Amino acid sequence: MNIKDYLEQKRVEVDRFLDEVTPPAAMPPATLHDSMRYSLLGGGKRIRPILTIASAEALGTNPPGLMAAACSLELIHTYSLIHDDLPAMDNDDFRRGKPTNHKVYGEAMAILAGDALLTMAFDLISRPDLMKGCDPVRQARIIQELAFGSGNMGMVGGQVLDIQAEHQDIDLLTLQNIHKQKTGMLIRAAVRMGAIAGGANDRQLDDLTGYAEDIGLAFQIADDVLNVTGTREELGKNPNTDAERGKKTYPTFYGVEGAKQLADACVSRAIDRLSSFGSTADPLREIARYITSRRS
Amino acid sequence: MNIKDYLEQKRVEVDRFLDEVTPPAAMPPATLHDSMRYSLLGGGKRIRPILTIASAEALGTNPPGLMAAACSLELIHTYSLIHDDLPAMDNDDFRRGKPTNHKVYGEAMAILAGDALLTMAFDLISRPDLMKGCDPVRQARIIQELAFGSGNMGMVGGQVLDIQAEHQDIDLLTLQNIHKQKTGMLIRAAVRMGAIAGGANDRQLDDLTGYAEDIGLAFQIADDVLNVTGTREELGKNPNTDAERGKKTYPTFYGVEGAKQLADACVSRAIDRLSSFGSTADPLREIARYITSRRS
Numbered sequence: 001m002n003i004k005d006y007l008e009q010k011r012v013e014v015d016r017f018l019d020e021v022t023p024p025a026a027m028p029p030a031t032l033h034d035s036m037r038y039s040l041l042g043g044g045k046r047i048r049p050i051l052t053i054a055s056a057e058a059l060g061t062n063p064p065g066l067m068a069a070a071c072s073l074e075l076i077h078t079y080s081l082i083h084d085d086l087p088a089m090d091n092d093d094f095r096r097g098k099p100t101n102h103k104v105y106g107e108a109m110a111i112l113a114g115d116a117l118l119t120m121a122f123d124l125i126s127r128p129d130l131m132k133g134c135d136p137v138r139q140a141r142i143i144q145e146l147a148f149g150s151g152n153m154g155m156v157g158g159q160v161l162d163i164q165a166e167h168q169d170i171d172l173l174t175l176q177n178i179h180k181q182k183t184g185m186l187i188r189a190a191v192r193m194g195a196i197a198g199g200a201n202d203r204q205l206d207d208l209t210g211y212a213e214d215i216g217l218a219f220q221i222a223d224d225v226l227n228v229t230g231t232r233e234e235l236g237k238n239p240n241t242d243a244e245r246g247k248k249t250y251p252t253f254y255g256v257e258g259a260k261q262l263a264d265a266c267v268s269r270a271i272d273r274l275s276s277f278g279s280t281a282d283p284l285r286e287i288a289r290y291i292t293s294r295r296s
Numbered sequence: 297m298n299i300k301d302y303l304e305q306k307r308v309e310v311d312r313f314l315d316e317v318t319p320p321a322a323m324p325p326a327t328l329h330d331s332m333r334y335s336l337l338g339g340g341k342r343i344r345p346i347l348t349i350a351s352a353e354a355l356g357t358n359p360p361g362l363m364a365a366a367c368s369l370e371l372i373h374t375y376s377l378i379h380d381d382l383p384a385m386d387n388d389d390f391r392r393g394k395p396t397n398h399k400v401y402g403e404a405m406a407i408l409a410g411d412a413l414l415t416m417a418f419d420l421i422s423r424p425d426l427m428k429g430c431d432p433v434r435q436a437r438i439i440q441e442l443a444f445g446s447g448n449m450g451m452v453g454g455q456v457l458d459i460q461a462e463h464q465d466i467d468l469l470t471l472q473n474i475h476k477q478k479t480g481m482l483i484r485a486a487v488r489m490g491a492i493a494g495g496a497n498d499r500q501l502d503d504l505t506g507y508a509e510d511i512g513l514a515f516q517i518a519d520d521v522l523n524v525t526g527t528r529e530e531l532g533k534n535p536n537t538d539a540e541r542g543k544k545t546y547p548t549f550y551g552v553e554g555a556k557q558l559a560d561a562c563v564s565r566a567i568d569r570l571s572s573f574g575s576t577a578d579p580l581r582e583i584a585r586y587i588t589s590r591r592s
Binding site: 031083088106107139146153156157159 | 319324325327328329332375379382384385402403404405407408410411412414415416418419422423424427432433435436437439440442443444446447448449452453455456457459460
């Protein structure tokens with residue numbers, strides 16, 4: 001399989017779905033919807049939704065409601081970027097090569113657009129039209145995965161740890177814990193949501209969860225490396241922002257080459273976790289490999 | 297029945313439940329949990345959760361998961377207060393007689409505590425332990441009600457309209473639309489969630505929805521009146537803040553007495569909506585009367 005074609009095809013499907021379910025920019029309150037669309041539909045690799053889809057596909061399934069479940073993750077991811085960029089947080093002016101949400105719409109609207117996107121994630125996976133045919137017991141489990149992965153014990157908790165660690169002399173264990181929560185838990189939720197939608201048994205869910213935890217770590221290490229080695233064009237924002245902020249990252253502890261090797265080891269381990277799956281899990285395997293080879 | 301005793305008893309039950317399900321302030325990330333608890337457990341009438349409980353009681357039921365569903369509304373309400381108080385929004389320093397969340401924990405933590413409380417609302421109503429025994433089809437409907445009532449077409453959308461209306465020469469229809477979304481939709485969700493949990497038929501759900509819409513309006517008018525007539529001690533914040541901000545309210549259009557009469561008319565209509573219910577709906581009837589008689 002060609003992973004680039006696969007990712008591109010799925011990205012287009014995800015983008016189309018997101019465009020369809022997000023209120024038009026002209027619908028009142030228009031500024032809110034315009035602001036939501038600006039950040040949500042402004043590009044992005046859509047890696048979390050694609051992981052959900054690929055996870056269900058690994059089980060040979062395309063269950064009802066899968067696309068809504070997958071796209072709910074992108075809504076969560078997008079809201080977190082908007083809030084993280086706020087002046088009170090990271091105070092970033094650019095994201096994906098464009099001015100950040102609050103630079104365009106102001107701080108109040110950026111806070112509210114984030115709140116609305118967060119809420120919309122749960123709207124999506126509870127809408128009867130979009131989730132039609134989804135087993136309601138599975139649906140409740142899917143919603144629980146999303147809430148747990150994105151909340152105080154997941155992504156939001158990780159963001160708190162991350163802010164508190166800035167300019168602190170943190171050790172490697174602390175760094176790992178930050179990333180495990182901040183990026184790892186949502187990636188874990190993405191894979192598990194696809195697995196649950198697809199009817200995974202306990203063993204399969206365990207294997208896929210292990211896969212998700214390994215690629216989550218690889219993903220973060222690769223991000224840290226890119227922050228050092230990437231160009232402004234590739235990243236859509238200034239490189240080396242971590243070092244400028246005095247932020248400790250994987251390259252701080254291992255050097256760039258050491259961090260790259262660590263990411264590769266995580267990818268290998270992730271692929272090993274899928275040994276009981278046949279070729280239906282090839283997209284998941286290729287996504288794992290893609291993580292460390294990407295340039296943005 | 298004595299409504300004050302009823303409200304007090306339910307308030308204690310809600311407070312106990314919220315205390316139990318919210319992570320202890322010592323659990324990492326401790327600052328986040330401390331900040332969440334500060335705003336969530338810092339008092340409040342708990343009117344939304346009580347409406348959910350009273351709505352299920354009106355149907356003669358106390359269904360599994362009712363308390364979790366009820367309390368999810370208080371999590372949403374609390375997050376909205378934290379975000380509304382931020383400097384970029386209403387820039388309020390006091391709430392319920394205490395410094396606002398961002399005055400104590402800083403802006404970044406206040407934003408994140410709000411995000412975490414919002415997410416926790418959906419965690420609560422999807423947690424298998426708390427929702428055990430709840431019919432999963434009803435559960436999905438309950439989650440949908442919460443998401444719809446609190447999102448871009450509900451509470452968040454209303455907050456956007458409210459911000460945009462400040463210092464604008466808005467008409468009465470616009471004012472009504474703002475409040476219908478900003479406070480009305482969450483109260484509507486509260487009543488409907490209890491009704492759905494309790495297995496309301498279509499007719500009962502319609503009646504209870506009408507009741508909710510009427511008391512939602514009465515509640516907002518009474519709030520506007522209190523903002524003019526209340527004292528700092530009663531309100532826990534400075535009175536007359538609306539007028540100082542150049543904000544148009546019901547007293548602006550009708551005068552204080554006219555606004556009071558309008559609120560009373562809404563309450564009467566709300567009680568009429570419950571004509572097909574017996575004495576099990578007495579708490580709902582008394583809550584409606586209480587709305588216009590409260591002093592804070």
